[in-house]
Amino acid sequence: MTLTLEIVTPQSILLSTEAEYVTIPGEIGELGILPGHIPLLTNLQSGVLSYKTGGSEEKVAVHYGYAEVCKDKITVLAKTAELKDDIDLERSKIALETAEKKLEKALKDVDQVDVVERMQMKIQRAITRHHILD
Amino acid sequence: MATLKDIKLRMVSIENTQQITKAMKMVAASKMRKAEENASQSKPYADKLKSIISNLSGGQGDASHPLLTHRDGGKALVLLITTDRGLCGGLNTNLCKQLQNFVPNDSNNFDLVELITFGKKGTEFFTNRGGSISESFRDRKESEYAGILGNTVQELIQKYIAGEFNHLFVAYNRFKNVISQIPTIQQVLPIEPPENEEDATSEGTEFIFEPSGEGILDTILPQYVENQAFTALLNNIASEHAARMTAMDAATNNAGDMLSALEIQYNRARQAAITSELIEIISGAEAI
Numbered sequence: 001m002t003l004t005l006e007i008v009t010p011q012s013i014l015l016s017t018e019a020e021y022v023t024i025p026g027e028i029g030e031l032g033i034l035p036g037h038i039p040l041l042t043n044l045q046s047g048v049l050s051y052k053t054g055g056s057e058e059k060v061a062v063h064y065g066y067a068e069v070c071k072d073k074i075t076v077l078a079k080t081a082e083l084k085d086d087i088d089l090e091r092s093k094i095a096l097e098t099a100e101k102k103l104e105k106a107l108k109d110v111d112q113v114d115v116v117e118r119m120q121m122k123i124q125r126a127i128t129r130h131h132i133l134d
Numbered sequence: 135m136a137t138l139k140d141i142k143l144r145m146v147s148i149e150n151t152q153q154i155t156k157a158m159k160m161v162a163a164s165k166m167r168k169a170e171e172n173a174s175q176s177k178p179y180a181d182k183l184k185s186i187i188s189n190l191s192g193g194q195g196d197a198s199h200p201l202l203t204h205r206d207g208g209k210a211l212v213l214l215i216t217t218d219r220g221l222c223g224g225l226n227t228n229l230c231k232q233l234q235n236f237v238p239n240d241s242n243n244f245d246l247v248e249l250i251t252f253g254k255k256g257t258e259f260f261t262n263r264g265g266s267i268s269e270s271f272r273d274r275k276e277s278e279y280a281g282i283l284g285n286t287v288q289e290l291i292q293k294y295i296a297g298e299f300n301h302l303f304v305a306y307n308r309f310k311n312v313i314s315q316i317p318t319i320q321q322v323l324p325i326e327p328p329e330n331e332e333d334a335t336s337e338g339t340e341f342i343f344e345p346s347g348e349g350i351l352d353t354i355l356p357q358y359v360e361n362q363a364f365t366a367l368l369n370n371i372a373s374e375h376a377a378r379m380t381a382m383d384a385a386t387n388n389a390g391d392m393l394s395a396l397e398i399q400y401n402r403a404r405q406a407a408i409t410s411e412l413i414e415i416i417s418g419a420e421a422i
Contacts, residue, residue: 008179009179013175013178028344038342042344043345043350068189075182
């Protein structure tokens with residue numbers, strides 16, 4: 001028995017595949033899904049989604065959104081998602097650096113709570129990307 | 135009677151126009167292909183979001199979330215999405231005219247309408263006719279509009295929860311196919327829980343919610359509203375290019391018709407000039 005995994009972003013269907021085992025980065029912790037799981041709906045945080053298919057393990061970066069598990073079908077609605085091959089390490093490093101600098105600045109200012117939040121999300125995304133490439 | 139030179143000048147001018155319309159048509163065609171692809175690729179996400187919400191709100195039973203509750207009367211906001219540039223047939227006019235008829239009456243329950251316009255054409259239409267516009271954005275790139283729209287919708291959701299207005303609509307041209315774009319006014323807030331169209335896949339199944347049903351509802355509903363506005367924008371962009379392509383195709387054909395009519399006129403005039411010259415020469419020779 002296998003699972004059907006589908007990753008959908010507002011821009012496109014990023015991935016549609018069969019898998020034997022999927023882990024998804026749920027908001028309150030990582031979830032491992034095997035075939036026969038009961039229906040589940042969860043928020044996602046930025047993290048690594050991995051799935052096993054035919055003995056090999058693949059990784060995808062998903063950043064925020066929702067995942068629905070229903071009758072051996074997993075639908076991931078991600079705000080953004082990146083396949084391993086699409087990640088540009090250099091760009092991500094630069095983005096991480098600038099985000100860290102901006103965060104430092106924003107932390108000193110009480111009015112910039114939303115900037116802090118945005119930068120934290122950015123940093124989280126960069127960390128996820130690095131995790132995948134390691 | 136137009137002289138030969140007049141006709142020739144006019145033909146050259148029409149030819150120039152025809153070249154421009156032809157070029158615009160081809161540009162619009164290639165842009166449309168891309169815009170149409172964008173619009174259709176965003177559809178799975180929107181559909182999936184819809185089915186999750188129908189599962190969620192069905193499971194919740196009571197529609198207690200502020201974005202789901204109906205409030206009567208008060209202000210209705212309309213996000214009007216039009217194009218910045220013209221030469222796309224009746225696209226913008228049709229939409230604006232339909233919106234003009236969208237006024238408070240007995241059957242819909244709001245007291246006044248206020249507009250937020252995206253795109254120059256809609257802004258101009260309603261400025262000239264004294265519509266009340268609270269905010270307008272114009273002359274931006276397509277990609278910028280998406281960002282602005284996202285931010286605006288987020289602000290609007292906050293204002294809606296705070297009770298500043300009671301209804302939100304988007305007005306846009308829905309892209310059906312290349313020759314048909316449908317002016318649409320769609321209610322976005324309060325959210326009407328979508329009907330579950332998707333057969334029995336999730337019918338009657340009890341979901342586990344993590345962290346909780348309300349927690350997910352809190353983030354997914356605004357996401358849904360934003361997505362609807364975003365879809366409207368993508369549809370309108372695709373419609374713009376499709377309408378421009380059709381309009382420019384018609385213009386190119388019409389220019390061709392005019393050219394062939396003028397060519398006949400030109401040849402007749404040339405022939406007439408030759409005939410009259412011949413008569414002059416012959417009658418001159420006879421006189422000697």
